[in-house]
Amino acid sequence: MTAKYNFMKHRKLFFAISLVLVVFILGFAVIFGVPMDIQFKGGAMVVLGYEGEPDMKDVQSIISGVFGSGLTFQEGSDIATGDATLTVSLPGAETVTAEQLEKALVSVQSSYPDNHFEQLSMSNVNPTIGHEFFQKSWVAVAAACILILVYIAIRFRKIGGMPAGVMAIIALINDLTVVFGVFVVLRIPLSGNFIAAMLTILGYSINDTVVMYDRIRENEGLYGKKLGFESLVNASINQSLRRSVNTTLTTCMALLTVCVVSVLFGLDSIFTFALPLMIGMISGLYTSLFITTSLWVTWENFRVKHGIGKKKGKK
Numbered sequence: 001m002t003a004k005y006n007f008m009k010h011r012k013l014f015f016a017i018s019l020v021l022v023v024f025i026l027g028f029a030v031i032f033g034v035p036m037d038i039q040f041k042g043g044a045m046v047v048l049g050y051e052g053e054p055d056m057k058d059v060q061s062i063i064s065g066v067f068g069s070g071l072t073f074q075e076g077s078d079i080a081t082g083d084a085t086l087t088v089s090l091p092g093a094e095t096v097t098a099e100q101l102e103k104a105l106v107s108v109q110s111s112y113p114d115n116h117f118e119q120l121s122m123s124n125v126n127p128t129i130g131h132e133f134f135q136k137s138w139v140a141v142a143a144a145c146i147l148i149l150v151y152i153a154i155r156f157r158k159i160g161g162m163p164a165g166v167m168a169i170i171a172l173i174n175d176l177t178v179v180f181g182v183f184v185v186l187r188i189p190l191s192g193n194f195i196a197a198m199l200t201i202l203g204y205s206i207n208d209t210v211v212m213y214d215r216i217r218e219n220e221g222l223y224g225k226k227l228g229f230e231s232l233v234n235a236s237i238n239q240s241l242r243r244s245v246n247t248t249l250t251t252c253m254a255l256l257t258v259c260v261v262s263v264l265f266g267l268d269s270i271f272t273f274a275l276p277l278m279i280g281m282i283s284g285l286y287t288s289l290f291i292t293t294s295l296w297v298t299w300e301n302f303r304v305k306h307g308i309g310k311k312k313g314k315k
Contacts, residue, residue: 025177037091038091043091043124046101049084062108063088072089073089076268077266141195159213160296170295197276205281216232237293
């Protein structure tokens, strides 16, 4: 069985690309900080509805004069009514009192009576509760990774078992870092969308990996020792490449459409989920095809060279 492309020949390049990307993201996060939504950091959020096109800079200045500095503003629209909205966030330990809210609303209404500003919602999140929710979210991600490791180890015990699972988890960590990087680099505050995107990528990426591992297992059953492990993996990638790329491209096209629609209609909450998810899926395709397999081949070469353990027989 002759492979069209020798991907394993370039596995050091694949490692270098992933390493540079991860270092860049982590370095960016350390230097510029990680923006966090009030869901995780605590604070207050007020949503105002309005009509027309007021001077938003002046509106923001009026509101800041009541609540103080450190506010973040986000324009959008109410999906149910189609009215324009202004979301005011006070991250941290700050909370909004009824007196402050009334004062801010009256000030804006008196300055822009024709725009009919009104309060749509207000929520206060205790910082302690926010931190606990953030920690529990990471526990959920870690638990998902452990379950995936066990699943891979059991399902593919005939061709690698635990090493195959470990390589898959390392690649998944790369994908999660990429999703994290989208939020950090684009300065999108970490929120429930962040955790949802992370868990979705875990499932999507591991599905690609399972497809790849299944192909390797099938080929080992067909060719046995006729092919070295590196050649076997390389041939399996060539066989799975078109299917994996086409599946990911189709999904990404749908997500791109969602991104465009969300930008046009000001649906920021949808955009901040769809964009990281789309980039994470591209990363998942890359890691499933080239990182998990490259890591596995590197481990097998190291294992054979140093006589570590004994590979189990074919299925």
